[in-house]
Amino acid sequence: MKKITDERLIMKNLKNIRIAFAVQSLGIFAILFYEFLQGGIDQMRNNPIWLVFMVTTVVLAYLSMNISVDSERTLTQSNRSLQISAIVTLMISLIVGILTANTPGYGIWDGAIIGGIIFICGLVPSYYIYRLRKRKEEVFEEDEDE
Amino acid sequence: MKNNVKLARIKANLTQQQLADGVGITRQTISLIEKGKYNPSLKLCLQICYRVNAQLDEIFWISEEEFNSEENN
Numbered sequence: 001m002k003k004i005t006d007e008r009l010i011m012k013n014l015k016n017i018r019i020a021f022a023v024q025s026l027g028i029f030a031i032l033f034y035e036f037l038q039g040g041i042d043q044m045r046n047n048p049i050w051l052v053f054m055v056t057t058v059v060l061a062y063l064s065m066n067i068s069v070d071s072e073r074t075l076t077q078s079n080r081s082l083q084i085s086a087i088v089t090l091m092i093s094l095i096v097g098i099l100t101a102n103t104p105g106y107g108i109w110d111g112a113i114i115g116g117i118i119f120i121c122g123l124v125p126s127y128y129i130y131r132l133r134k135r136k137e138e139v140f141e142e143d144e145d146e
Numbered sequence: 147m148k149n150n151v152k153l154a155r156i157k158a159n160l161t162q163q164q165l166a167d168g169v170g171i172t173r174q175t176i177s178l179i180e181k182g183k184y185n186p187s188l189k190l191c192l193q194i195c196y197r198v199n200a201q202l203d204e205i206f207w208i209s210e211e212e213f214n215s216e217e218n219n
Binding site (some may be wrong): 008 | 170171172175178184186187189190
């Protein structure tokens with residue numbers, strides 16, 4: 001097959017892929033909803049499609065961060081916002097960790113593990129946003145120098 | 147967007163297919179550009195200009211009034 005070099009067709013192809021993605025997502029959503037109706041939330045989560053759905057959502061969320069950072073009108077102080085995010089994430093994970101540890105049937109280790117996972121899962125996107133903002137600041141400084 | 151690609155192409159004695167092959171796109175895209183139904187990227191505009199031996203402003207420049215009236219349509 002010949003490689004497409006026509007920019008119009010490349011764009012059209014991307015738009016087609018977007019439509020296909022929407023159809024696929026709708027299908028996945030419908031299957032998961034059906035599973036949910038059949039056997040509740042546990043059966044829905046047991047389906048490997050749930051994992052596909054979650055991975056896609058996470059990837060899409062990370063890609064959207066790129067766009068949100070670019071659409072920020074003013075430069076956010078990246079260091080400060082990272083500190084705030086880290087503190088908020090730490091507090092939330094501590095609260096959830098303590099509550100889990102105090103729940104009957106769960107020990108202190110369960111609390112530590114759940115708290116730790118929440119902390120890492122919250123910190124990774126904050127750090128990613130921080131890196132994006134830092135890079136944007138560098139580009140902005142370059143523009144100012146010119 | 148209105149442009150003078152067709153005029154410049156005829157002046158350069160090229161067919162749509164020859165111009166399309168020269169810049170590595172399809173004839174359909176050249177046709178749409180000439181009809182003003184597709185806006186090429188700046189890169190493609192320059193490639194077209196090189197092929198028809200013309201300046202960018204000769205082919206793609208339109209006045210602000212024309213631009214605004216096209217936007218409103």
